[in-house]
Amino acid sequence: MTGPDFSHAQEAITQGATRVAGVDEVGRGPLAGPVTAAAVILEPGNVPDGLHDSKKLSAKRREALHDALMTCAEVSVAHASVEEIDELNILRASHLAMERAIAGLSTPPDIALIDGNMIPRGLTIPARSIVKGDAVSLSISAASIVAKIRRDRIMWDLAQQFPGYGWESNAGYPSKTHKEALQNLGVTPHHRRSFKPVHNILYQEKSVSD
Template sequence: MFETIDFSIIGVDEAGRGPLFGPVVAAAVYFPGGELIEGVDDSKALDEERRERLFEIIVNKAIYGIGTATPEEVDILNIFHATELAMNRALDSLAEKVQIGTVLVDGKNLKLKYPARCVVHGDSKIYQIAAASIVAKVYRDRLMRQFHEKFPHYGLERNKGYPTPEHLEALKKCGPTPFHRLSFEPVLKLLTFERLKIWVESREISFDRYNKLVKLLEVDLFGNTKYAIKKRQKSRGGK
């Protein structure tokens, strides 16, 4: 399945670019002893039970680092640059344990602080990237189960923050939280200027994030967002 395995390689992958809630997580994985673990594959090709089982084996046999980028960083930087940040943090964590050598990363056009080569669909081609995809995915899924305990209305234990019908319906009923990616369109259109003011005044979000979101919402002098204005115009039969 994989190309010829070079055990000097460090593999890097991420999990959680598409969700509306929670961090993006990256993992960097290195196998110093050349361990070949049966069943390792792209995390998307594995069911949850197999991912969990392989995760435990990988973290016991590999040297690995994990990095995250918060929803706030996603909103301020955008998801692409937040992914780069999470990957750099994963490599920083790994660098505390081993010298960083050859790095292969899943994706394209990513610019990391360490010399790295991007491999499109690398999680199905490179053994270490596949292992990193499992570590990142399971780590993030476990975080979502923890968040579910605090925010049970959104079904995070099941949807892991992705925009499922259940999650979207809960957003309409309950509104977003500061742990949502507020710049993502399905969440952004539900925000009000009043809610943002409350969050920034209570320091639940930073001023940088607040300012970025106010610009995205195109808030007018009366505190109306572009979505509220469009909704009002539509109800009046305007354009």
């Protein structure tokens, strides 16, 4: 199976770019927690071996690659909160996290390679969207790994504060354990109230109280 390569970034470099950022987000599907984005600028000739779509890597391999990227690449991580997700919708909140991650780089990149089929509307730099970019672009693969690790760490910390939902293993996604805990333990401040399973429980509670 062919893995990601540097061709998309190299194409931008041949067109005059010197700083090419790969950008990806993690956490659109969970019922709880923020959505997290990373922007990563790789240094050609100093790219860690084994970069790939974070979903195709083991947890141990992701951790190792994350740590390697923190030493050899420029990395920026940003989030959109549960409140912003509920207010804006998950797509716009995901794009907001991406915009924040790009803005957090030391200086603006010449171009951003964005995972997906849409470019965040708030970007003020050139950008290119790449469908399944985390599987074809090393720059986006790197961003997917960093975003995944950082968000998982947030959810692990929240799991210590709110035990029973299984966030340390399901990262807030709607697993059986998580959905059962929602019914038995209720909704926490970290749940996305606009998401149907959470909204339905809140509506049930309101109906009972009324």
